[in-house]
Amino acid sequence: MIKTIRTPVGEFKLLVDSYQLDLLRDVRRVFVFTSMVAEVAEDTFADLGAGTGPLTVVAAHAGAERVVAVEKNPKRARLLEKNLRKYVPHDVEWEVVVGDAREVDVNADVIACEMIDTLLLEEEFVPVVNAVLERYEPIIVPQEVWIGANPIRRPPRMPRYRSGLPEDIEPLEVIRTDKPIPKKFEYETPEPGYAFFTWVEYEGTIAGGSDVFCPVLELPTPGNVLIGVRGAGLPSLRSYAPEHQDHT
Ligand SMILES: C[S@@+](CC[C@H](N)C(=O)[O-])C[C@H]1O[C@@H](n2cnc3c(N)ncnc32)[C@H](O)[C@@H]1O
Structure with a gap:
């Protein structure tokens, strides 16, 4: 399949699989x-x-002299390679590495990592960014990821995802990628249920809350502190009421 994307450095017709097609349909x-x-x-x-290379292609047209694309899914990496062969300008060096980004040693000046999901829970954004920052000091895109939460009137019995961000999202935390990101988080959640939002912003445009990028996570939170481990998945979530329980 082919999907056309419009970007600040031009239009590109990229080979995609169904996963990448869904991601590229989220225009924000x-x-x-x-x-x-x-x-x-x-x-x-x-x-x-x-993925199949949208950000690598853009970087190659926006001033990078060498681009390295790391993708762990071998089938997707084959499409990635074809896209880079077609679209990377002749004077830009390029390389595709099929492997786990936590283990691949890439010393780059600028690094993009779009493995972002709600609360940074399921995907490997935090372990990947921290592995990079242990060794180098690149500029990482995104430089900030925002997290917010609203109490909800009818909390679900089980965690559930839905699309759509509300107008009134108050930031609860901003995660910066210029220093290692703490893996564990604790949020005060005094109401019985919360909707958690995660988004990335560029000049007033917010990406987040879609089916494919950081859908809203609605959680029953019976305690009043929510604890989780980034990169460890939904099962890492716990809640407790500090006045009744000791969570050490
Ligand atoms: C959300 S997609 C982003 C694709 C593309 N960068 C974009 O912005 O459209 C994340 C991609 O990262 C890959 N991925 C996930 N964990 C990875 C890891 N540990 N190492 C390398 N690739 C990984 C997935 O296979 C998927 O193709």
């Missing part, structure tokens, strides 16, 4: 990430979790 996600990459791409650029 594409706008926010391609704009951020186009703004900072230079020297060596690495795309960790490259």
Whole structure:
């Protein structure tokens, strides 16, 4: 399949699988990430979790001299390679690495990592970013990920995802990628249920809350502190009431 994307550095017809097609249909996600990459791409650029390559292609047209795309899914990586062969300009060096971004040693000046999901829970954004920051000091795209929460009147019995961000999201936390990200988080949740929002913003446009990018996570939170481990998945979530329980 082919999907056309419009980006700040031009239009590209990319080979995609059905997963990448869904992601590229979220136009706010594409706008926010391609704009951020186009703004900072230079020297060596690495795309960790490259998919079929939208961000790598943009970086190659936006000033990078060398681009490295890391993708762990071998079938997707084959499409990625074809897209880079077609679209990377001749004077830009490129390389596809099929492997786990936590283990691949990429020393790049700018790194994009779009493995972002709600609360940074399920995907490997945090372990990947932390593995990079242990060794190097690149600019990481996105530079910030925002998290917010609203109490909900009718909490679900089980955690559930839905699409659509409300107008009134108050930031609860901003996660910056210029220093290692703490894996554990604790949020005060005094009401019985909360909807958690995660988003990335570029010049007033918010990406998040779609079916494919950071859908809203509604949680029953019977305690009044919610604890979780980023990258460890939904089962890592716990809640407790500090006045009744000791959680050590
Ligand atoms: C959300 S998609 C983003 C694709 C593309 N960068 C984009 O922005 O459209 C994340 C991609 O990262 C890959 N991925 C997930 N975990 C990975 C890991 N540990 N190492 C390398 N790739 C990974 C997935 O296979 C998927 O293709």
